[in-house]
Amino acid sequence: MxxxxxxxxxxxxxxxxxxxxxxxxxxxxxxxxxxxxxxxxxxxxxxxxxxxxxxxxxxxxxxxxxxxxxxxxxxxxxxxxxxxxxxxxxxxxxxxxxxxxxxxxxxxxxxxxxxxxxxxxxxxxxxxxxxxxxxxxxxxxxxxxxxxxxxxxxxxxxxxxxxxxxxxxEPTTLRFPGKAIMRDSGTTLVTDTAHHRVVELTVEGDVVSVCGDGVRGHRDGAASEARFNEPQGLCALPAEVAAEVGYDIVVADTVNHRLRGIRLSDGMVTTVAGSGRQWRSQPDNHRHDALAIDLSSPWDVAWYDGRLIVAMAGIHQLWWFDPIRATTGVYAGTTVESLRDGPLPDVWLAQPSALAVDGDRLWFIDSETSALRYIQDDTVYTAVGQGLFDFGHVDGPGKAGLLQHPLGVAVLPDGRIGIADTYNGAIRCFDPTTSQLSTLATGLAEPGDLVVAGDEVFIIESAAHRLVPLRVEERSVGGQAQQVVRTPTRIAPGDFDLTVVFTPPPGQKLDDSFGPSTRLTVSADPPELLVDGTGETTDLSRRLTIAGGVTSGVLQVVAQAASCDIDAPNPACHLTRQDWGVPVIIDPDGPSRLRLMLHGTDG
Structure with a gap:
């Protein structure tokens, strides 16, 4: 504006x-x-x-x-x-x-x-x-x-x-727990997310130990003094790696934008990756220095192929972290929020939130596309999931099955892949040999993770604030396919002008110190919606050609603008970025232009 x-x-x-x-x-x-x-x-x-x-x-x-x-x-x-x-x-x-x-x-x-x-x-x-x-x-x-x-x-x-x-x-022992791992001792480590701590529980649910003082914040130190901020995923390091680095467990400290290490012998907590600043697409001046680089909402962690993989939910990527060298960097994803398979790293992910290792495969959950995906031979494949706007509770073969914003994944004792289908309140199961999706249990309160202990499986039932055994009631659910419902925008076929409006905030100006100050990426679902105009440019305006033979679809637009402070002794740089998925209906009488607001004021 x-x-x-x-x-x-x-x-x-x-x-x-x-x-x-x-x-x-x-x-x-x-x-x-x-x-x-x-x-x-x-x-x-x-x-x-x-x-x-x-x-x-x-x-x-x-x-x-x-x-x-x-x-x-x-x-x-x-x-x-x-x-x-x-x-x-x-x-x-x-x-x-x-x-x-x-x-x-x-x-x-x-x-x-x-x-x-x-x-x-x-x-x-x-x-x-x-x-x-x-x-x-x-x-x-x-x-x-x-x-x-x-x-x-x-x-x-x-x-x-x-x-x-x-x-x-309501006072409860756990409050919206996030994820959990089983220890060799038979106890379970759980991220007590809304209490901002990590708790060790017996199978009966009794508290063995607590790491974190329960106050939102960031502080390293002894278990009783350390502070977390909505922690989520955990991973136990291989014993030889833990012995060298001096900590045993890595915690995705989500809202702190950091990875934290816990030494189990005394509960000592240290920060092992992340500056604490949220990633803003700044240039990599630190050569992957794990403590200097900015992260964005790490949600889960898993040991795979000799290093830790991080589900970097905040920027729709997977990252790697090497604890011994204390380095980190991008593993998969371009930061575009969508679903596109292919060779690493140039794939599209959408809020990856869970990881599980099965031999040479790394399974992961893309929650915003309601998708189960995996990496094998440096290539990303989608097992279940259709895109950003399709979801439901439907069992069936291959991509005919549907989930609704899942947040957990695990390899089950029988080799199938268990899915915490969070918004369906269900535990689902994908068989890699038959590509069949089925339902194991329903009626759960936002299940967020699965924990395998030998032949037993436990569930983090997050909205019920508890860890419970999985009670299998395997059955087939026909369910209903659903889509995100928003008022579609009428647009005319043919030549079409797309403009993203960005007015630098007061006291700032566009900044091209590290390259072009603006960037615009356009794609469509289905791809046939756009005859011309897809791809990336440095101009926030684009002439598109809308197909006349497609009745509806989604325009996917990603825009970003870099600005910096004016007349400041140490000017700060800022990145404004947004992904739009604009549902459209093709109408010959519709307008031939669309304006999207990235930032604007009335002056």
């Missing part, structure tokens, strides 16, 4: 839906006098979770002058469940009111096209800025600060108590 005169300011549309974290339903009139920030999110989306972390300092800084409203506009069917949403709000520490926008009414009113999208509204109820993607914290800080100053001076700012009401929390 480019600068517009004051008289054409846009009044913010009303907020429609059901409310959480508030005593009463809220309207924009109730929020008059506050700076309001709408955060359009969905709890499956890793980029949305990043934004939650980016907003916490702003909420603390501006106190009751700022009201953040999380507008939860769901992608998957499970995310429309009010109980599941309430659990997600607690799980991810959302401490502001949340609007359940299940029918995407508010999403459509604000013409949102991407998760996440942020909309800033001034104390008089007018839209000030719209921005898609993550990495906008500094820009928001300046914009909010300016609004607070101006409206405080004008007497139109209300700094009274905000509308947030925290819900009650």
């Amino acid at each position: 480019t600068a517009t005169p004051a008289h054409s300011r846009v009044r913010a549309p009303e907020l429609v839906g059901a409310w959480l974290n508030a005593d009463d339903d809220l309207s924009l009139a109730d929020l008059r006098g506050k700076v309001v920030l709408l955060d359009f999110w969905t709890f499956c989306c890793i980029n949305c979770l990043h934004v939650l972390d980016e907003l916490r300092p702003l909420e603390a800084k501006y106190g009751d002058a700022l009201v953040v409203i999380g507008v939860h506009s769901p992608k998957f069917a499970h995310e429309r469940d009010p109980i599941a949403l309430a659990q997600a709000v607690e799980r991810y520490g959302v401490h502001h009111p949340v609007l359940a926008d299940n029918d995407l009414t508010t999403w459509d009113a604000y013409t949102a096209r991407a998760w996440p999208t942020l909309v800033l509204i001034d104390p008089e109820g007018y839209v000030v800025a719209t921005m898609a993607g993550e990495g906008h914290a500094q820009s928001l800080d300046r914009l909010i600060g300016d609004l607070v100053d101006r409206h405080s001076t004008a007497g139109t700012l209300n700094t009274g108590a905000g509308p947030y009401t925290p819900p009650p929390v």
Whole structure:
């Protein structure tokens, strides 16, 4: 959105839906006098979770002058469940009111096209800025600060108590546990994710030991003093490697963007990879120095082919980590969020969240494409999964089977591949010899992982806060194929102009210090939708040719822009990036242009 005169300011549309974290339903009139920030999110989306972390300092800084409203506009069917949403709000520490926008009414009113999208509204109820993607914290800080100053001076700012009401929390031993591994001693190490710690349990569920003081943060040291931030995956190093590096377990410390090492003899915790900064596509100036390089939401870890493989969910890649050399780098994926097989590393992944090793195969879960995939002979293959917008609970051969946002995978005692089909509340099973997908158990509360101990299999039932044995009720489920439901955009066939709008935030300018400052990648599903215009360019505008013989599809657009601070002694560089999957219907009377907002203000 480019600068517009004051008289054409846009009044913010009303907020429609059901409310959480508030005593009463809220309207924009109730929020008059506050700076309001709408955060359009969905709890499956890793980029949305990043934004939650980016907003916490702003909420603390501006106190009751700022009201953040999380507008939860769901992608998957499970995310429309009010109980599941309430659990997600607690799980991810959302401490502001949340609007359940299940029918995407508010999403459509604000013409949102991407998760996440942020909309800033001034104390008089007018839209000030719209921005898609993550990495906008500094820009928001300046914009909010300016609004607070101006409206405080004008007497139109209300700094009274905000509308947030925290819900009650049930005390449990574990809270939304993430993943687990079995020790040779017969005990289980579990990431107690929402308690920010690692817990050792007996088979009966009794606590043997705890690593981490239970407070969100980052601190190395003794088990009772260390701090984690929503840890997820764990991996035991081979004994000879552990003896050399001085730690036995590697933990994916997800929200800290780090890998942590735990020495089992005394519980000592050390940081072994990650600077703590979130990856922003900066040039690799550290030559893979594991402690200097930036990571992004590592979600799981597994030992494969002589090194540790990391499911780097935050940037849709797999990375490798060498504990002995203390180096790390990209193993698979280009950061484009989609599903494309082929030779490493130039494949497309979508929020990889689980890893399991089976001989020379590395199985992994791509949660956003609801896919089970594997690597063999340096090539990625898809066993189950059709793309970003197709999901369901369907058993059957090959890719006829469907999952819904799975988060766990394991090699079962009989050689089949077990899948924690999280949003279907099920344990599924894929047979590599027959390519058949079946259902082993249903009725579970967001299963997030499977743990194999000899002939036994245990499940992390995350939303029930427990580790339980798998009770097999194997059967075939016909189920129903589903798709992500959003209002499609009408577009005309033939010549078509695509523009991604990016206005550098206040105090910044486009930065080409490390190459072109902008980049645009366009593809389509089905590929026949685009006759011309696919591929990557450095211009944020592109002339496309839309096929006339295709009735509908999805335009997949990835845009990024690099900017840096103006007139600063030590200017910081910033990368703004967003992936859009825009559902479209081909209509001869439709418009022949589309504008997508990466970052824009009303000036």
